[in-house]
Amino acid sequence: MTVAPTNKVQSMDTATLVLATMRRRGISGLPRNYELVYEALNASNPTLTKQFDALGRNPAQDDLDALGKKMFPHHFRAGVVEGAHDKISGELDGMLRLLKQEQSSMESYSKLLGEAYNRISSKSMASAEILNNVISVLTNATGDSMEKGKVVVEHMVERAREMEQVKLELDEYKRIANTDPLTRLSNRRAFDDVLANIYNEQRNAMYYALIVADIDHFKKFNDTFGHPVGDRVLGVVAAVMKSTLRKDVFVARTGGEEFAVILQGTSLEITMEIAERLRTAVESTPLRNQKTGVNYGPITLSLGVCMASDAESAEELYNKADVALYTAKHSGRNKSQLYKPELNQDFEKNWAIYKT
Template sequence: MSASAGNKVQTLDTATMVLATMRRRGISGLPRNYELVYEALNASNPRLTRDFEQLGRNPAQEDLDELGKRHFPHHHRTGVVEGAHDRISGELEGMLRLLRQEQSSLESYSKLLGETYSRISSKSASSADILSSVINVLSNATGDTMQKGKIVVEHMVERAREMEQVKLELDEYKRIANTDPLTRLANRRAFDEVLSNIYNDGRKAMYYALIVADIDHFKKFNDTFGHPVGDRVLGVVAAVMKSTLRKDVFISRTGGEEFAVVLEGTSLEVTIEIAERIRRAVEQTPLRNQKTGVDYGPITLSLGLCMASDAESAEELYNKADVALYTAKNSGRNRIHVYNPALNQDFEKNWAIYRG
């Protein structure tokens, strides 16, 4: 490798290194894979880094997902949901048991009424004996049946409340599991779900667009001022994006210093305008220490965008927006680039120097 190529590798930011690793190892460009590779390269978890290295080249997606489940607590959603499913199933079984008991009780009461009617219709007993017997039997049976019915209703209400509590717990779990704790934006898991839903109805896909944004020179903030300032940069970018876009627009932090915006009911022209609005708003937001007055310098974003109509799947849409983002960063940063097929050739050519 030449000296210039070596220098280029050294100046790569984290996002670019993650992409290089994924492409070199044949890892699919799924958002959850980006998170896994990012954390493995970050080396903050030596065990994760070691386990990731042991996967080698071209790891199976099942192995990547299994590694993610082992090292990321929020990947255990399946266990939580299964537990809730078991609780709800238990409550439903209890309800069905109560209903069967109630049905059996009512059938017995109906049978008793039929027998009583037969006795009343019989001409072999005196009227006084019949009425005395009927009143006694029906009084006891009716009282017992009503009491049992009341108990059944109370149990049904109790079980319904329990299932409602399970639902509330699941809703809260989903909210936490789909939220990035630092920026309070949607996280990569939520992004995965939203992106995949775009192509559930092919007719609607043509009205969607994806914008991916990456903070320029983010590593320099961490190295120069420390991770607390880096965290503040992430918080500022998240806040600016939320204030710039409508409340119903989906915004997520998809990993590290990368963010994504999914737009619905949009055109290419409108999407470019929105991306430019985000870029300009971030660039114009100062980053200073309010106590010391230290100016940490400007924050800038590089953005890549792709219309959903230019892709066949969620994975392809993300990859194409990612290519556009790489182009924006490689051509000077702090700018927007729209995906077009011609970018693929330049992208692959530029990555050739990183392949072993």
Template sequence: MSTNAGGKKVQMMDAATMVLASMRKMGISGIPRNYELVYEALNSSNPALTRDFDALGSHPTQAALDAVGAKYFAHHHKKTVVEGAHDKITDELETMLRTLRKEQSSLESYTRLLGETYHRISAKSTSSSEILGGIIAMLSSATGDTMEQGKVAVQEMVERAVEMEQVKLELDEYKRIANTDPLTRLANRRAFDDALPEIYNSRREAMYHALIVCDIDHFKKFNDSFGHPVGDRVLGVVAAVMRSTLRKDVFIARTGGEEFAVILHGTSQDVTMEVAERIRAAIQKTPLRNQKSGMDYGPITVSVGVCMASDAENATDLYNKADIALYMAKNSGRNQVQIFSDTMAGDIDKNWLIYRK
């Protein structure tokens, strides 16, 4: 067995060495999609690919490589939303710059005409009527051209601005989708991890912030007893109750399987505890029934942990301490709210580590 494994390892190293040597010889950039293309072409697993690759010659361009790559490995050559938006923005900016350059050229011509008119006025050999006629003709022509070109430039700039605004909207929508939990429509863990550290942007204001973490009690029983669709329904009910209980500007996220988090700004410990208790009570009062059969799946309860931002050093410490308070709520009988205190640290044993997993 060991000899076999060793032989395969040497074989893989030889293949990698051959690919790298070929890429260096042909002047091919060392980017991931090129490695795959060259490896497969040299491996001869796809004769058509090998023929197309050989047809590129001894020093293929990146565009030629990408053309072959897109034909056989489309998954590496699809543009992402962000890449597409970047290309759009680049095109719009180039168009705007061209417009501005044309406008600058027009203004330079206008300035040149005014300078010529000034010199004609200064020339003693020119009669007053000629001067006046020349001024009117030249300024009328120059001003008219400049105004017309200015209108075109403004219109082009407006069109570019509208198109760039559309790109911004597309990017905003992409970010919203990427930061949203598809099941509950709340913010997801990625969005939570971005939002929590902002609490500590100002140490002075950190004392007025708080973190609440909630975990659905006996959630596994819903899945085991009634199936995952009912478990998903439980998550949806909890999310809906939290949304209706809290203000619209409060940050709520689903941070794990059955765990949720709430970030409160501009709050005190008393207010935070009131909010946490309001969430717990509202969820307990919400029935979970099958609308068609009338079956009652039983009450939903949550355990809640709270930590004030002033009691933690940073975002990681804040989350860990709120999690400790949540564990204490679970360990003390569930369906209750606990706030972190320094005395809890001594009460936590190795079982907390098991709970966190």
């Protein structure tokens, strides 16, 4: 079975096509799966498309993850982290060796002090001879210990600096790995992590909400005006979202023309108000070519909303918000739709026409 869509499916927008393929193939609605299916359907990577086809119906999640890690370089963060771990381990081993050397030096110095005490206590030596002998021994030992101690401190400081540099490199890697290069928003990996954290403590879930948004007729922008305009549409939507939402609100581009917003400490009423605010802000933002004056037409969003208290897990929350989004797009677009249980029946009924 191939991923080539039927004539009916060809007329669908990208988000609906991806969702339709995932439902037909029995693929779980995880954000990382959406990315994989989107890229496979995009056909820009024939090898990915071919290997995705080979997975067939109801592929195992391990097989999907293996293919994703193979095809997407940003999935290889383990190697970077392991390299940093090895470097830090090496620096710590070096510090331990220095400390052991310092301990050995201090033990030797302590031994010399003991010998000096024994000489001072000896009655067989003249007082002047004892003092000269002891002063000489202690002067040499003290000077040697101080010099070694200074070297140890210098080495410890240097290793601490190197470990701080490794930390900075890891922080920068994490920032890049979790950022969408086109919109500068968080990407799907970051979204996955934040979404999963909602249910780390079940009692906190009631204070969260998820909004998924999809650009209406995005394919038309690309087909009519070219991909540079399509990229500009994505940039405009991202900029409007960032300017409309508070700075502490998590917003991400989760794949293609789809975005997600995770709200904390919110109510149903406030969440719907925010969804509508995003929709109207995008709709009212003009998209024109500043040089030629060409108006590319309005950008509109369809949005699906689900409260975290209406789901038991991150996957369920995403799936329910996705069902609400699907309903918004198939009932006219350019609207916000709250998830309700009865939407499942309508979704399955409408979905039946796409089954093969």
